[in-house]
Amino acid sequence: YPLRIILIPVPSTPPHLYRACVAEDGTSAIRQDGQRSTSGSRPAEAVVLSASDRQQKSEVHLRALSRGPQHRLLQSRAARPEPAELGQIFLKDGSTLWRDHLLLTWDFRCSQGSQGVLAALQCREKSFTRSVLFRLDGADAKTGSRLPGLAYLDLARTIPCVVCFATVTTSVGTGRAIFRLVQDVDDKGKWKAVAVYTALQELRNTTEQRVGSVTAAKLGKLSRWPELVSGDAASSDCTALVVGGGHSGLFMAARLKEVGIRALVIERSAAVGDAWRRRYDGLVLHDTCYFNEFPYLKYPEGWPVYPSKDQFADFLTTYARTLQLPVWLDTELLATYWDEERRRWNISVRRGGQDYVLHPRYLIHAASVYGAPKMPTIPGINTFSGNRLVHSAQFISAGDCAGKDVVIVGTGTSAHDIASEYSGKGARVTMVQRSSTFVTSQRVIETLTGRNYNANTPSAEIADFEANSLPRPLQKRLMQQMTKHIANTTDKDLLVGLDKAGFALNLGLDEAGMVFQFLETASGVYMDVGASQLIIDGRIKVVRGEVAQVTERGVVLADGTSLPADDIVFATGYDDMDGYLRRLYGGAVADRLGRVGGLNEEGEMRNNPRTDVPRFFIVAGNVARSRLLSKQVALLIQAEEEGLLEEEGGKFIFPLHIPSTACMFVRLIVLTLGGRAVASQLIG
Template identity: 30%
Template sequence: MEELTASWTRPGSVADGDHVGIWLADFEEALRAGDGANLASLFADECHWRDLLAFTWNISPHEGTAAIVNCLLAVQPTIQAQNFRVATNRTPPREVKRAGVSVIEAIFEFETTLGRAHGVVRLLAAQPDKAWVLMTSLDELKGREEPINERRPGGSAYSRNFGGENWADRRAKEQAFDDREPSVLIIGAGQAGLSVAARLRRMGVDALVVDKLAKVGDVWRERYHSLALHNQVALNHMAYMPFPPSWPKYLPKDMLGNWMETYAWAMEINVWTGTTFVEGRYDEAVGHWNAQIRRADGSERVLHPRHVVFANGVVGAPKKAKAPGLEDFKGEILHTHGYTEGSRWRGKNALVLGAGTSGHDIAQDLCESGANVKLIQRGSITVASVDAAGINHGLYYNEGLPLEDCDLIAASGTYPLLVRGYKMNVKKMQEIDKDLLAGLEARGMKLDFGEDGTGHQMKLRRRFGGYYLNCGASDLIINGQIGLLQYEDFERFVADGALMKDGRVEKADLLVTATGYQNQQEVVREILGEEIAGKVGPIWGLDADGELANMFKPTAQKGLWFIGGGFAHARIYSHYMALQITAREAGLIA
């Protein structure tokens, strides 16, 4: 997730709340009056604002007083933001240190013409009349409030309906879509697709999720046998339904798969499994997609949703390995995507080509299954222990705050602040991991900490790879149980293994290629065509404003959306995507 470093936290005081209350009142007065000079005076020389739909109906970062004030003044006449106040029943204002800066951090609430919202403000502790960071976040649309908690439905439509349809009857009819078209077609029933579908349902938008696998949750069940999450459970809850409090800190894949199946049932999500999205074309004249899908029985149907959401991850098909002599190798070749478990390779020789997360995990699984395994490193990587990585992963989620407050605070950082925070955190991580890193370098592992010292988090953001969080493979490399080879010392593959430049042959019965996946743009090109792929451009990676390219927000192709990333991305950003789609379905925005 996108977090800023925090060194310490002081409990909130009356003075903190007073400073925030005064600032919010002055902000609202200047905003209502359209007073640019007074607005500007409320911000520090260095200042940042990230808007999540509340003002701009988009995910919009701004840096510097002029950019912030100009945007606020431009949208306020339409938005009519008002009633700014310190949020009740939320984490109270408190003094913290973020990215090395002492601030008073507060959650506030307000409303606009169309919705209700919350935000985060960070006032400089040394100048509490000046805001360093502002984040504004749309919570709900007026008149489209979610029927949850005190607004939950009574269930009278199907409760004790003697002689009529019960809940199961209605759910079966609803899922069939025999008498209607879905407003939204979601591709992929993983955490992202299910989260978007659950939120859209609560907002009254009819959505259908399709997934090519046989059961909901198979996207996790069918991955390699030993897989578990590398960050802790507190970060990974799903929207509306947190994991049970007894569940382990690091969740194994099969627990996740089973939970997703339960989640889809409990959240009443319409899912067609065993269903492939074959192709789609957008009809500009009528404003909907012609989306061809193929069911498990071979039957086909063309659906006409107004929105298509790709929630199938941020990568496509496995990328085929390219290496000299690969065609001459007589052993078995598997991509990590097709690897399950290593027991049948006990006592045999294995090579793993690629030293990212999957390469490390599979090398560890092979080693602990009794295989003689060596990892072939193709380029330098970032390595961190799971504990050290928690400085970034779970920062706010370890502060004892409610999950909704953690999510709000975690989404407050603009790109320049993320870079600054990650640089600081990497230095701390290197100190924590100094023995681990020294041991790896002694074995010949080539390490880096990102092009600008921002470590694995910014590598994830920029290119979705190039790092490993140690779950034990690094220790096995250090003690020699997993061998380490460098690709630059490799000559070519031969029938019985890898011929090295010094003339020795590294014997292998199995070669696992940890060579990654095609990018999502290639998936779009294959299914939606060259024109749309070109119009949309890169998916994931950095956009010009530092946000993730084409993720969670409108794309250049009307009615086309993308969501991906980890569980926290799915939980947080499914909310904003669902709000944007709902606003369009309600005719509130174009």
């Protein structure tokens, strides 16, 4: 090998005193205070680079790395590896976390320690030879890969780790990996993996093409988009039926189309995007357009960073039209039945007054993560004689409300947005807070998401890979630290002001902030876009309590407080997804599904996207999550259609023996990084 590197901490020596010189023949020299000492053709040690050296040395490092031998296909007929073998590459205390999305387990798993990984990689039926090709990545803007570099696992920057990217080629397809290595204090300081993330990117001999290139050959020419949304051409032989024509459903249809699988989307609205158009007028996206990028089609130049709900709705229409996605509008799902003998679904739908029966092999729920609006049952609710009493789901606009009294029950995102609109039009607004709420500033969210999703990101899908690479337990620990830090620094004035105004706050579920609160409950959070300052300034009043009664002209709280109201808006959330799916797909599907949403014991989403129902997937969530899930589900369906998978208990599995080669794969990267890799900057 042209270059050998040993990772060494240098806490007692200021980093700027060190310089590393790497010649093109692989020799190196280390200077300290201007003194040069050569190390011969096989440098024994390396290497702290100062900031001024990093750029000029990076190309040399890449050239040195490229001259190293290409790693061969690893073939293994070895027996199932013992925990002791895995212990050579995992931390001795058993805390290593390995998160795999389809690449090695063909599932969504996060396993801990040697025993956990062995359980995830267990052989199901037959033993086959499995080959794995590993390649350590260099810096590549197109894929988002970087040279091995220094990062930290804690906010205080006391737990350093080496982060490196890799490309993985298996007998099934191609994937990518991120490894985080630390020195194991329980095993003589050896470098071992504390966290590993592996994810399948594409199947063998298939690559996602430009829009329409695959479908022209495999799907036939369905000439114009109006025919796809009004005609019958796409119905009779669809391979997959997608329920829901919002962003999740359209992403799913686009992904399947690009790998040559015929899909049909059914949508109950009269037009694509209508679900957004019907929402309240003041709604804008609270995440940036970079975070909300669509697969295959970017927003036009000059698109606002925070588009309005109507802009977003219109872009959904443009997306479906541009990608020529088959969508049946004004279509209601009537009944579903899984035909075990024929291994297909029997789906009854009603479209334009006419009933159809479809027989797709796959059924994908891609509608809302929410159920029906949750309207509380309160005494006197039918006696209100004011201007209006509605749930936030039916609220459109505050209208002419100057000088009127408005009561908004709830303090989530919709409640804040609606309160802000009323206040801006001159109404006297009171929010009734029933429980504490997690609040953070938009600046914080921009900072947290902006690292991966910004104007310079080549693709949001590249950012998705790194953003999802940290196993949930580590992510949660870091978010707990960050949430407390942000509350005491960036958001301190905001939160102190809200507290003085009587607004009850929390730090999210398990004090882990917005992400974990939303993953578990999809509610109880607000990213401030202006309403919080109105509360602090007293333009929006806040009272705490439960509404005990609705009167003809207001509400009475449980403590006896009476609030006058011309308008009452119940921003009280939605029913859970379990009940929604039961009503939509029937008891047989719901009983087999069990609970949907929230995190399972491994920190992965429960029944999202994979479920225990045969060939039934759930692709639901915000734009970023749907962008990721739609790709993963398309890979699952494509692999099953191409005969790469076997089915067991409703879930697909590899018909291959994985454990030995998976073990060798991880051992290889640790060996490579610990003894033979080239790093441009690791410590300092």
